[in-house]
Amino acid sequence: xxxxxxxxxxxxxxxxxxxxxxxxxxxxxxxxxxxxxxxxxxxxxxxxxxxxxxxxxxxxxxxxxxxxxxxxxxxxxxxxxxxxxxxxxxxxxxxxxxxxxxxxxxxxxxxxxxxxxxxxxxxxxxxxxxxxxxxxxxxxxxxxxxxxxxxxxxxxxxxxxxxxxxxxxxxxxxxxxxxxxxxxxxxxxxxxxxxxxxxxxxxxxxxxxxxxxxxxxxxxxxxxxxxxxxxxxxxxxxxxxxxxxxxxxxxxxxxxxxxx
Amino acid sequence: xxxxxxxxxxxxxxxxxxxxxxxxxxxxxxxxxxxxxxxxxxxxxxxxxxxxxxxxxxxxxxxxxxxxxxxxxxxxxxxxxxxxxxxxxxxxxxxxxxxxxxxxxxxxxxxxxxxxxxxxxxxxxxxxxxxxxxxxxxxxxxxxxxxxxxxxxxxxxxxxxxxxxxxxxxxxxxxxxxxxxxxxxxxxxxxxxxxxxxxxxxxxxxxxxxxxxxxxxxxxxxxxxxxxxxxxxxxxxxxxxxxxxxxxxxxxxxxxxxxx
DNA sequence: TAGTGTGAAGACCTTCACAGCG
DNA sequence: CGCTGTGAAGGTCTTCACACTA
Numbered sequence: 001x002x003x004x005x006x007x008x009x010x011x012x013x014x015x016x017x018x019x020x021x022x023x024x025x026x027x028x029x030x031x032x033x034x035x036x037x038x039x040x041x042x043x044x045x046x047x048x049x050x051x052x053x054x055x056x057x058x059x060x061x062x063x064x065x066x067x068x069x070x071x072x073x074x075x076x077x078x079x080x081x082x083x084x085x086x087x088x089x090x091x092x093x094x095x096x097x098x099x100x101x102x103x104x105x106x107x108x109x110x111x112x113x114x115x116x117x118x119x120x121x122x123x124x125x126x127x128x129x130x131x132x133x134x135x136x137x138x139x140x141x142x143x144x145x146x147x148x149x150x151x152x153x154x155x156x157x158x159x160x161x162x163x164x165x166x167x168x169x170x171x172x173x174x175x176x177x178x179x180x181x182x183x184x185x186x187x188x189x190x191x192x193x194x195x196x197x198x199x200x201x202x203x204x205x206x207x208x209x210x211x212x213x214x215x216x217x218x219x220x221x222x223x224x225x226x227x228x229x230x231x232x233x234x235x236x237x238x239x240x241x242x243x244x245x246x247x248x249x250x251x252x253x254x255x256x257x258x259x260x
Numbered sequence: 261x262x263x264x265x266x267x268x269x270x271x272x273x274x275x276x277x278x279x280x281x282x283x284x285x286x287x288x289x290x291x292x293x294x295x296x297x298x299x300x301x302x303x304x305x306x307x308x309x310x311x312x313x314x315x316x317x318x319x320x321x322x323x324x325x326x327x328x329x330x331x332x333x334x335x336x337x338x339x340x341x342x343x344x345x346x347x348x349x350x351x352x353x354x355x356x357x358x359x360x361x362x363x364x365x366x367x368x369x370x371x372x373x374x375x376x377x378x379x380x381x382x383x384x385x386x387x388x389x390x391x392x393x394x395x396x397x398x399x400x401x402x403x404x405x406x407x408x409x410x411x412x413x414x415x416x417x418x419x420x421x422x423x424x425x426x427x428x429x430x431x432x433x434x435x436x437x438x439x440x441x442x443x444x445x446x447x448x449x450x451x452x453x454x455x456x457x458x459x460x461x462x463x464x465x466x467x468x469x470x471x472x473x474x475x476x477x478x479x480x481x482x483x484x485x486x487x488x489x490x491x492x493x494x495x496x497x498x499x500x501x502x503x504x505x506x507x508x509x510x511x512x513x514x515x516x517x518x519x520x
Numbered sequence: 521t522a523g524t525g526t527g528a529a530g531a532c533c534t535t536c537a538c539a540g541c542g
Numbered sequence: 543c544g545c546t547g548t549g550a551a552g553g554t555c556t557t558c559a560c561a562c563t564a
Binding site for chain 2: 018019021022023025026027047048049084085086087089091093100101103104105107108110114115116154155178179180181185187189193195197199200201202203204205206207208209210211212213215
Binding site for chain 4: 040041042053056057059060064066067068069070071072
């Protein structure tokens with residue numbers, strides 16, 4: 001049995017599983033607060049919004065922490081998941097770009113709790129540098145490398161305008177950071193020892209719009225399977241197609257939805 | 261060939277493809293702005309940060325819009341993708357919860373462009389109701405259903421504290437909304453004709469922390485495959501394990517990282 | 521000839537269903 | 543008995559590699 005456990009933890013928890021562990025953790029914390037001490041995969045799955053077989057398989061990647069016929073011990077699971085996610089240490093986070101979004105993030109409560117600590121704020125605008133936000137001084141971006149090293153920042157949140165993001169990204173990487181959460185609407189190019197995760201408002205909205213449109217089609221149009229496009233079978237783009245494109249309030253202009 | 265095209269568009273573009281279309285669109289818009297009129301799958305793939313075979317397969321789900329030996333016409337592809345995503349109409353979006361985050365979102369530029377229009381802001385706090393943000397009046401949450409119907413809102417952004425999110429969610433659904441972008445750190449439970457997408461800060465950070473920890477282990481510990489847990493092989497949680505848990509600055513307290 | 525569109529192979533993920541254990 | 547842990551089956555997504563064509 002020890003055999004199987006070490007095998008399980010050995011190398012590599014599937015990425016899909018890693019992405020769900022925080023959900024389980026949150027659900028478990030809620031239960032712990034409500035005084036629940038034991039939970040079945042079924043109940044925990046419901047609380048986390050997943051299928052219970054999936055939950056069991058996910059947990060089995062961490063080890064065999066349940067008790068057959070009983071369920072999982074809430075506190076113990078919390079500890080194991082926290083440990084696996086690296087939340088038993090705390091991580092110094094820097095936020096770069098203190099515009100609307102950066103400010104909101106700095107003040108965001110759920111940040112500070114749970115193993116993350118905002119350790120530095122940066123901006124390029126002399127107007128903002130020196131401001132006091134969420135108990136922190138906004139530093140000038142020139143200090144980036146020095147401060148990151150000094151305060152041992154290991155995770156950086158990029159909340160700059162799109163145009164600045166790649167440059168900022170390169171600089172934090174050269175300062176030794178390998179984990180980046182990017183709010184700017186650009187694809188950052190990095191070498192593959194660097195982890196980038198991206199949060200992108202307009203992409204999420206566009207995905208919703210796609211499905212919303214589908215639903216609308218299904219209602220009115222029914223399964224009509226309407227004609228393909230405005231008939232211009234060859235590639236030449238007839239002026240009126242582009243015209244109709246232009247007349248839509250903003251199909252193309254300024255994608256650079258600034259992240260600040 | 262027309263046969264194949266209609267088949268392709270017929271039912272269902274894979275979800276993974278839908279999630280990437282906005283990326284392609286953004287890359288294409290950048291190119292169009294720079295005056296590029298034609299692009300190969302290879303170049304577009306690089307710009308969007310994906311593999312070119314994947315890009316071609318993705319685009320093939322929309323139809324056969326490329327020219328062999330040449331590439332894709334930038335403007336035409338922009339039109340087709342915009343159309344597929346439903347961006348040739350514009351969508352009225354409401355933001356609920358005008359705290360830090362809600363404010364930042366309301367002021368977020370990339371929102372307004374590109375087919376989305378913030379049509380209403382709501383909050384429960386009488387203190388904020390009546391405020392003027394980004395050219396909009398903040399309405400009281402009591403007006404929710406009426407205003408949503410009146411202004412034909414079809415996408416709702418929830419930026420309330422966690423505790424309020426489910427209730428708000430139920431109300432917007434009862435008002436006929438079926439597309440929700442949720443920033444509150446809770447799993448919303450909805451019937452499956454409703455699309456919910458979720459943006460969750462602390463989950464993203466936790467995923468980064470996981471990988472960061474792995475990288476750190478690999479460095480120092482090397483491939484040591486250290487001993488499992490603090491030796492307590494049975495489920496009984498030895499007091500010192502819990503003790504060490506408690507001593508960590510915040511492994512558990514207040515997960516309710518309020519979204520405002 | 522350069523580059524798309526796509527079968528086929530394979531990696532990854534989910535779900536089922538049940539053996540096996542506490 | 544009840545519930546976990548997991549083989550096996552079935553999906554979905556990615557990637558390769560090349561036939562095909564403008």
